Amino acid sequence: MINKVSETKDIDQVYHLRYFLSDLSECLSHEHQQIIESGIENFVFSQQMKISKNEFNYLKENQGKLLSTKGFLFLNSLSTKLTTESIENKDLIDVVLQIECNLREMGNNHIFIDLTRSNEKEEVLFDLNTTFRLESIHQDKQTWSIKMMATNDGELIIKKYIEDTHRQIENVSISIIFGKLMCDMNKWNQLQKYFQYLLNDLSSNHEDLAWIEH
Template identity: 50%
Template sequence: MEHIDLLYKLRYFLGDLIENLAREHQEIVQSASRSPLVALPLTTQSEKRNNLIAVIFQIECNLQEIGDHFSFANITQFNQCLHQEEILFDLNATFHLENIQEEKQIAFIKMTAVNDARAIIQKYIDDTHRQIEDLSISIIFGKLICDMSQWNQSQLYFQHLLNDSHEEDLALIEHHIGQAHYWKGEWNEARKYHQCALNRMTQVEPASIKYSAFVLSDIGEILYRQGKYEEAEEFHQEALAIRKKYYSSEHVNIASSLENIGLIQKQRLKHHEALIFLQQALTIREKYDDCFHVAIATNLCNIGSILTEQGKYDEAFDYHQRAMSIYKKNYPLDHVYIATTLNHMGAILSQQERYDEAVDTVQQAWSLQKKFYPFGHIDIVISLNNLGDIKFAQEKYDEALDLYQQHLSIQMKYYSFDHMNIVHTLYRIGFAFGKEKKNYDQALEFHQQALSILKTYYPTYYGHISCSFLCIGHDL
């Protein structure tokens, strides 16, 4: 996905090429394996570039199992070096990763050819169309890139589509550009594109009211991330009202709205109400989707996080393990969702005083996040926060304080000063000062700062305000 410009320009040519290759080679059933004696020397050709890893793919093809839809050809006769026995695979070829072994600085990746490509593609298209009817393949392709956590590439693809579009719905393209910005943590830019999309949808004849619920919901998610929970709920309630007009009560889009409203109740510490919304959403999803759908995993994680706050650690851990099994089935090569789930599990392990396991789990999450996010991205603070909590529980207060302060510095770049998550970080810094430095005056200063934010911007969040008074009482 690195060369999205070239891929976009050649998209029609590549489609014709794949079709012609499949047609010309549909009778080919012979195979030839490249000799290791030939492959091994090729791994040393780029030895001057020390930033590369030598890789040899060991591919096994069982012709009886893969059937006629898997196209590959022995093209040795067209190669100047006949002894190389070169094999050409169709671009639609799919492989199952069996294992990776490293020997003498060479990675050997063993794969098995499988006939899953069409089924995987069709399932993704069908799942998308069940949510959003009549979405074009061009839009679905860009959405897929975004779902693979390739947000820059998805944004670039949709920008090309926006500039070159003649038949595509401009509002849909703008909406998806906004989604790419959202995942990158660029919430203000995301909001601008979502608002443009929403304006187009409501101004055209006939108005695209049905699809506008997706945009309203995404604006609600941005406001939620920004800590504007009351405003976020208004957008989610509006999206839910539209969806109730167009969908049955057991449609998956209804579940999305219920889940979003439940998460806002969680922020208010109304855990019972939040669980009702999230369980309703999960019930709908389990009836509507197959049991390994990603949306079910996210729903399970959200329930697990509430159970954690209620102190029901074993039950919460079970929910996160169920979610993890789904994510790993859908994303065998890792994903930000896996990192998020690892962080949830690490937090539970810390609460259970299993600190070594907790550190290992959160470190795994942090390593994954570094693959997808630049350092300083807002979602990395979850790992910093969890590591800080573990260090605090281990009475390593100076290390905890350092992690909390890193956490706060990143938050200040993304959030306004009155964000609820900043309140939580102020609590933590205050406790760390009180424990490590025995500096109760400074601890009191941080806790009073948190209380001031709550009383000014969250006056009805009584659970949070009472916790803040308890913190101040501890300092006095």
């Protein structure tokens, strides 16, 4: 359900789930800290899956670029994840997705937890909006191999956007910056709903009210 909400970007449901999502990410962060303390720096996770030709072509066109998940990403080595598109089997392509995670390069902002230690099968869960670099796509016999590297580039982009906004507008809160981002992306309907939720939740003397009403 959480991933469905994230993928549809329904601002109503996202806002109502915001505390739950925050708590879940905090739990993942706590578990991730145990991985950091283990001293292991490099992890490689793989999963066989079937994707549509459209999805495959999109990935081929974006080799070397950054990709971000819209929700939580769960990999299970013993399962085959089917594409969400309603298509016939002949349009499915067998691929092996391989994700490498180097803790030294990722830093502490990139959150994932390895569930393998408590199960016989290899499992890993990545936090919301995890960013990956699509390193390469090549064919091995009848199966295509897709290699991706977890990266903190997404965090750096977010940090730069916040810093640039603070240079333009002093003393503006993260809540208002998020609204500005939706404005920059021309998400007018979502922006209106988001600000309405803020108006309903904020106290009458809250400093953000002036920005919203303006």
